[in-house]
Amino acid sequence: MAEGKKYFGDGLPYRPLGNLKGKLIAIEGTDGVGRSEQIELLRDWIELQGYAVLETGWTRSNLMSRAIEAAKMGNMLERMTFSLLYATDFADRLENQIIPALEAGFVVLADRYIYTAFARDWMRKQDRQWIEDVFGFAVVPDLICYLRIDIESLIPRVIESGGMNYWESGCDLHLGDDLFESFKNYQIHMIEEFDNMAEKFGFEVIDARQPIDEIQKVLREKVAPLLEKKKEELPVRFLKTVGEEQGPS
């Protein structure tokens, strides 16, 4: 049997995996590291090769995105409640988008995945095991690319691209005297958390300080083996039929 998909923890007993043909690729990295840009380029490249792509992003579920926006505006939530809102959003996307797409053989590109939730939650000094347990229903990606950057390179990028916002600066954590200090300290912690996870969860670490094209090149190198594997998995019979059809004409 080919290696199938696995659940991260306890999983969904009512939804056995195993017949998922598609590939799940997670792109992780702190805010402002250039994830969405890279995903866009990657998507074009994958589609050009003939594979259908589904993009899915953090807090973009139909069910929850409005509730999360409202909660952020109100700024009245405890961190744990936030983590649960994110988990609900993720569950909705997983069951209604990601798993069906994988079943249909799509390549799913996830802009952030459960590791973002882990990094954020751990920073808030919560019980580390708890958040991993909560996300036990997640499907383990086939590939996790971590776009890694250092704080010195990150700061000018974020300022250039529209500035720092309250949540990305962890202002609710009171990490610094002003927005800048807070942002800096928050992102330093986030980078640390991602670094710590890199080994534990087998991230492919990609240096995000390189030019965009260079990063994209590395990303494609990492993704390519997944797509090739898919071709090999095509049943021989199918290939033959195609050949025979072409023969007589």
Next chain:
Amino acid sequence: MSSFIEPHNLPGKLFIVEGIDGSGKSTQIKLLQKWLEAQGYSVFFTEWNSSTLVRDTTKMGKKKKSLTPTTFSLLHATDFADRLLYYIIPPLKAGMIVLADRYVFTAFARDVARGVHPKWVRKLYNFAVRPDIGFYFNVPLKVAIERLLRARAKIKYYEAGMDLNLTNDIVDSFRLFQGNVLKEYDKLVDEYGLTVIDATLDINEQQEMVRNAVKKALEGYSIKRRTHGRRQKVFWRRFAVPSAR
């Protein structure tokens, strides 16, 4: 963070009631509240699925029928976390008595009957405060259904577990689903040492059992409501000395 496995060490007391719809638990907890208040205790009441935070989302999801067993479970956990942090822990820290109509056991029973992993849902709620007493109102399925059908015209979609596609008939589905919920509750009684009350007994008999159990749990607890800023209606309230704890 505290863990659900251990008893809490907060100055207040937490009593909760559990049971399937139609078991009469809400009636019992209201009677308990009255009795406690009459004795001068500060009582705070909270019920399942009532925080404003996720109410609209749950409603929308239910209406569109887009909820899966897992999102259903997580929405309730979010609601619970919100209520726990705002409405349950603060009164307990202030030494009050908190009464909860349904608690985490509702999730353990219902969500597992809906198909989520029993271990997962228990870990999910690990942040909850362990109650001082968990009452479980045990009622045969037949009795519960009779009571419910008498009390209201229509059974709701999710209440009947219609999302599980057990059968097309809503009453049959309700019977099957609530039967599975009952089975899960039975497991919880031993696992968490719930106090079982026979919900087929007369209401006042059940209430007497509840009060006896609560009385026992309140031994040594004497934090009464302060009298300042309130009209003193009963003479003995004036003489209630706040605890020195």
